[in-house]
Amino acid sequence: MNTKGRNAAVDAFxxxxxxxxxxHGMSISHEDGWGAFEVRNFNEPDADWLKEATDKTEPPEVK
Structure with a gap:
């Protein structure tokens, strides 16, 4: 996956x-620039798009 310094939990998720x-043979895809999503038949380009998600999680606390 494309980690780019991401939290490892994001990659696992x-x-x-x-x-x-x-x-389930379905993909999550982005319809447009306005925040809507579509559910489509599964395809690798949509899976690749999902892998590129930006990590907006908080960094884990150091103990």
Whole structure:
């Protein structure tokens, strides 16, 4: 996956989401620039798009 310094939990989450997409034969895709999403038949380009998600999570606390 494309980590680019991302929280490893984000990569794990996205990998699991993509596996669920494959299992059900559906993809999550972005319809337009206005924030709407579409559910489509599964395809790798949509999975690749999802992998490029920006990590907006808070960094884990150092203990």
């Amino acid at each position: 996205l990998a699991e989401v993509i596996e669920v997409c494959r299992k």
